Amino acid sequence: MPQKPPDGAPPPDDGALPAAALAELAHRALGAYVHVPYCAARCGYCDFNTYTAADLGGALISSVGLTTFVDMATREIRLAREVLGAAAGPIATVFVGGGTPTLLPAGDLARLLRALDAEFGLAPGAEVTTEANPESVDPAQLEQLRAAGYTRISFGMQSDRPHVLAALDRRHTPGRVSEVMRWARKAGFDHVSLDLIYGAPGESEADWAASLHAAVQLGPDHVSAYALTVEEGTKLSRRVRRGELLEPDDDLLADRYLLADDILGAAGLVNYEVSNWSRGADARCRHNLGYWRGDNWWGFGPGAHSHVGGVRWWNVRHPAEYAARLGADRSPALAREELDDESRRVERVMLGVRLAEGLPVGELAEAGLAACAELARSGLVEPGGLEFGRVRLTRRGRLLTDTVVRALLPD
Known part of the structure; x- marks a missing residue:
């Protein structure tokens, strides 16, 4: 299961923020993150706040699942408007992550975007991203998302080698990524990104090189490449502890990183953050740049984190508790801290x-x-x-x- 949240002070039930924090809204961009905490299956390395059907009593479509998620997130969006006041907005970037956001119907993802636009407005040229697993989308869904205003999509490719995908408990096949990339381009997405993971058990240097070459041949304008980390409490950590798998070696991971930089750089993708490469400044993920530059953002959904003007808070993690709090007209925030x-x-x-x-x-x-x-x-x-x-x-x-x-x- 996901790791426990950090400690912090109890927030007020209405989610109110100090006046000094609100005053900073005028000086920094505002982003919106929406955490969709549902997955068809949990990958063995993942410690994110996600839930499968088995975790929620046998079905994601339930009173705490997909059928109420957008309604509850919309309530939190209205709460955010009340807390931040009329001076907040418009929203410069939206990032819908998870979990697997595209388990939601395209109409529900569109409804989330409409709710944000209705309460805050979207800035001209706003970047609107959704993450997606390759097996969770089809051409019609991608066309609907683009028509709804999503401008950017990030696919979890992870690897091009079947045995590496199996070691990571990924469900898609390598050929599926090529299909979804083609569909996304045809749907008219401005930017398409791929996520890769290196250092998986059983992955050779040749495997990693093949994955990198396969990725660049698909023509993304953004690639993120992350070293595999063994997080406590995951299936992967249990297998490493039992001696079934070897933990990634730091020197090996360094070599993998340098190989990624070589191959991605040769393909015209320039490193702009330690783990991220883009084909030009326009293709950088502006939402994530906001995190690295200390901008303001409100995180909607179970377990989501937020930051406004030096106040950081995080929501309750379970979808049922999240829904219960909002249903009782209470903030879903579990705790917060004020940074000096x-x-x-x-x-x-x-x-x-x-x-x-x-x-x-x-x-x-x-x-x-x-x-x-x-x-x-x-x-x-x-x-x-x-x-x-x-x-x-x-x-x-x-x-x-x-x-x-x-x-x-x-x-």
Whole structure:
């Protein structure tokens, strides 16, 4: 099951935010994240807040499942408008994730977007993304989503090798990704992204190279590539603990990352964040850039996290409790924390240094500034970036991001 949420202070039942947090809405973009916590089956490596039919008593179509999810999320959207006030909006980016959002009918995903537009308005040129598993969509559904206003779709490809997909408990076959990519382009999506995972049990270097080549041949304008992590409480962690599978080796993962950067770069996909590559600035995921740059967003749905003006909160995780709270006209927030100025600075350093655009050196305290010269001598940050007032990771630095962050934020 998914890991437990962090600790925090109890939020007010009406979800009200401090005036100082609301005042920041005028200065930073507002995004909306919608968490659809349903999956047809749980992948062995996944510790996200997701639920299968078995978890919900035998059917996703139930009083706590798909039939009420959009109604409850719409209630939370109305609550967000009440809390944020008339000054909030329009929404610059929408990201519908999960789980498997495309288990919802296209009409329901359209209804979510209409609710956000009705309460906040969507900014001109708003980026509207949904995630999708390749086996969960068909041509008609994709056409309906595009017509409803979705501009971007991200498919969970993970690998092109059947035995690697099996090790990850993925349900689609490699050929299915080619089909859904073709359907998405025909439907008129502005941007199509692929997610890949490297370091799976049984994956060779040749397997990973084949997956990368297969991905770029499909013509995405965005690729995310993540190292497999063994999360406590997952099926994968239990198999590793029993000795059935080997945990990924750090040196192997580094080699896989460099191979990804080589192949994706040769195909014209440029790294703009440690784990993300795009074909030009327009293809970058603007919603995720908002996270890395410290913008405001409201997360709707069970277990979703939000951030407005230095206040961060997270919703109750189970769909039944989420529905019950909203049904009783209460905020679904479970807990929250208010970040002080130093905590916010630390987060800006931790996230901002991951971006190719670099971190402004003005975010660093004296000890962090002093560390920059040594980081440059060690080949972890670009000397030229420092001359222009930004800390920019080298390719080697991307492999050692945590080391760089520790140097920039010494105890």
